[in-house]
Amino acid sequence: MHRHKLDVATFRSRRWNSVSRDAPTAAMLWQFIAPSGQILLALTLDLAVSLLDCIPLLEDLYYADVSFGGAGLEGLAATRIGAASSPLLPERHQLVFHASPTPEDVPPPDIVQRIIYRADLPVRAGLDALCAPDELNRRPTTSGSLGPYVSLLTGHQDYVENAAFLSAVQAVASAARLREIRLLAERYVRRFRTRPENVRPHERRAVLEHITGAQSHLELELGYSVEIPADLATLIPSLRPASYHSALYEAMGLTERAAAVSQTLQRLGNATAAELTAVESVEQRAADRRRVRTVAAVTFVTTVTATLGLLFAFFGINAAEVDERRSMFDPAYAPVYALISTVLVLGFLLYAVVQAFDRTVLRRATAPMPSWHGTRGLLATELGTALLDEGIFQVPPQRPPVTDRGQVSPEPGRTPAPPTP
Structure with a gap:
């Protein structure tokens, strides 16, 4: 966004100025916009x-x-972007570049x-x-060491x-985005x-749908802002920048977090999906009961x-069997009532027969399958594997061993019979 030079003569720091009077030779303020909008x-x-003299300044810059x-x-x-002042977020990383023309200039591990x-x-x-x-x-005049908050590169x-x-x-x-996603994920877990x-x-479905929608957005943001930026080799085919980028994400613990x-988020999605399934089951049972009542x-x-x-x-037809002088409850119309009752009884009997037939078909369809019908049957169907039923194999009876004298040795635990005279 912006890049501004700062007046080094007005530079002040808490720890640096208390131990050193050296001022920076140049200062630059940078403002970037990440692809995620940050x-x-x-x-x-x-x-x-x-x-070693930079250590107090590094401490001042960290805080x-x-x-x-x-x-x-x-x-x-x-003031550079015309916005209200807001506190800085806790995420930060410091880079220290040092020149090392000779191998002796490379700092030792202690430094x-x-x-x-x-x-x-x-x-x-x-x-x-x-x-x-x-x-x-790799080279004698270059070195690079990374920590979670500070990186030291010399001789590069x-x-x-610039890539670092x-x-x-x-x-x-x-x-920073990962921290925000984690906080929101924990908030929606508590809400669930x-x-x-x-x-x-x-009402339960509305709450669960809101959590599911938020979970999908968080997963997308996690992939776009954290997981995808961890891969730099796809954009910059250079060994040292890509190596530093991967090592930096590993040193900061971003990959594991x-x-x-x-x-x-996946477990939250699974739990929400299971709860939605339960709600759908309740709604389905309610719909079934409502349909039965209807x-x-x-x-x-x-x-x-x-x-x-x-x-x-029957009573509205113009026929000799219908006498307008008789009541509709007259015993003469008993055959008509008997016929109507027979039709109703036959209808109920037809319903009972069809229901019994459906139950029989369903019982046959849900009969227990043999134990080998699952995985092995799938293998035989998809891969053409030959299946052998274990029940057709019979273990042959073991014949008792014969001793060198032609006598049958007794079975273990049984006393041998006396010899025949």
Whole structure:
């Protein structure tokens, strides 16, 4: 977005000015826009001091205890883009570039760990979490060591340093977005765990659909802002920049944390899908009961109206069998009522026969299959594997062994019979 030179004469810091009077020779304020829409702030300083003398300044930069003309980094960044000042997020990474024309200028491991840990104290050898990519340490005059918050590169070309600078910008953006995604994922997990249970199914469905929609957006944002930017070799086919980029994401723990957050989102999606299935089952049972009630009511009305229709149709015909002087309840019309009743009884019998037939067919279809019908049957169907039923093989009876004297040896645990005279 912007790049501005700052007046080094107005530079002030908390720890640096208390131990050194050397001022930076140049200062530049950078503002970047990540592909995810995040705005990142970077401050570059040129110093003419030794590496160990930079440790107090690194500590000041980590806590943003620096100012130019009395204005902090938040205020300087806000005035450049015309926005209100806001506090900086906790994610940050520091780069230290050092020239090493000869192998003797390459800093030893003790100085490297002091720079990366921002503490001028010795440590035991091997007890650190530093990462040293092979491509950055291949030549005698170059070195590269990375920690979660500080990276030290010495003797590398300008394009390697520029690529490392942009990699740090993208890594900080990914770390900030990953933290936000994790916080939102935990919030929706709590919302799922505290969801109301004793409410109507459509209200439960609305809550679950909201969680599912948020989970899908978080998964997409995780892939776009964290997982995809971790791959630089696809965009820049260069060994040292790609090696530094991968090592930086590993040193900052972004790969492992992204996998953990992704697994949390997947489990949230599975739990939400299972809950939606349960809600659908409840709604389906309610719909079935509603359909049964409707069918029962319609069947009752249809049966009554059909019966009355047959009866009124008989009495409405112009025939000699219908006498207008007789009541409709006259015993002379008993055959007509018997015929209508027979039709109704035959209808119920037909329903019972069809229901019994359906139950028989369903019972046959759900009969237990043999144990080998599952996986082995699938193999035989898809791959043409020959299947052998284990039941057709019979273990032959073992014949008792014969001793060298022609006698049959007794079975174990049985006393031998006495010889026949």
